[in-house]
Amino acid sequence: MxxxxxxxxxxxxxxxxxxxxxxxxxxxxxxxxxxxxxxxxxKRMPFAYIVPLSIGIAVMMYLVVGQLLIHLVSLLQNGF
Amino acid sequence: MDFNHIISGFIASFIFFVRRVIYLIVSPYKTMRDIAQDDDMMQVLFIFLCIGVYFYFANNLRNYPHEPWILFFMTVFHYLLTVTYFALFMILSTKQHRVKIAPFMLLFSYALIPTLVWFITNSVLYALIPPPRTPSFLGKGFSLVYVSFSIGILFWKIMVTYLAIRFATGFRFFRIVYSMILYLIAVIPYSILLYSLQFFRIPFL
Structure with a gap:
């Protein structure tokens, strides 16, 4: 109380x-x-905007660079 | 009794640490504002304990050319350099003679959380689905998901770093951007040097 x-x-x-x-x-x-x-x-729940924006950017990157994206992923996966 | 006080303080710091890591995802602005008012250095120790444990387990997944404790101490060194840079930038640009270092240390240590999340996820995925990726349907699907995740974490990292600088220094937008650009101008060549010396492929910043 x-x-x-x-x-x-x-x-x-x-x-x-x-x-x-x-x-x-x-x-x-x-x-x-x-x-x-x-x-x-x-300021509140930014991932509600970040997630769709990230998916959109990833799809655009795939449309622009194509198979290079797969090589980029292999590179990043070795990055740790 | 002093011992009870120490234990309860330790538990309270741990609870605050876990709560703030979760709230950093849900409402980073309010969380970083809350952290800026705090002076509990135990939370910094918890964050670096997590980083130390990560380096130890990542070394078991793939052998680093250098010992994990070397990489850990380099990460601590980079963190201290970052804190020093922004504190000095604040002193020089605002002509203050004194600066409270606790907000800098807390805020910039919490700014390492997105980096830690990305590295942990990357290590787990390396163990479960090791590279290289193929141009098959599953390979393309995974690549899209992975790149989306990485971009999301990058946005989160930029947001949390911006808030750390904002609440630690009190700078406004353009000065924050200017200080970040100068920081990157120093960090990028340094990261290339670390890569050439086989310390970090991607720097833990």
Missing amino acids: HTKSEIPDKLIRKFQQIYSLPPNDLHNEVLTSWYKFLTAPL
Whole structure:
């Protein structure tokens, strides 16, 4: 059971954490708005966007370079 | 009792470490922001313990030309160089005389998690389905899945590294990109040198 004084302290700590840094600014309104538009969905569950994007890039790479992709995979698998 | 305090602190650090690794996938922004406020160096030790264990087991899968402990200490050295570079960059560009090193060490150690995940997955796949790949239907299918996975991990790595620099240094977008470009200008030739000396085929950064 939280006492009356605990809840504001938690809220204050949370706000201090959220506002620990000033917001990002690209020194241009258009660029800044595009930056915020593109990065907002990446803040929570970014893999919901990364996975389809990665699959799309891999398919495009295969369409462009063809069999070279298979050689690249063999190379990367030896990379560890 | 002090011993009980040490054990409970150890367990708490381990729980935080596991929780943060999972949340790094789900919400990297909030997780890295949370890590930046922390000063628990035990979590850095857990990350490097995982890396050390990985090098030991990877050496059993395929013999490295150098001992795994050498590769481990080189990874620690690279990590310290990375932390030093960004801390010095911050001191020189913001003209501050003092910098809190704990956020740098924590954030850049968590930035190694995507690298570790890729290397572990690669090693497991090497053991299960060793290269080379063939141009058969299964070979092409696996290649597509593998490249998608690698690109996904690369995006995650870039995101986590960007957040590490953002929360450690407080830099804004263009300065972060500039510092990353300068870092890569130093790292790429160094990685080629490591490859020629047969330390790392792909650097553990």
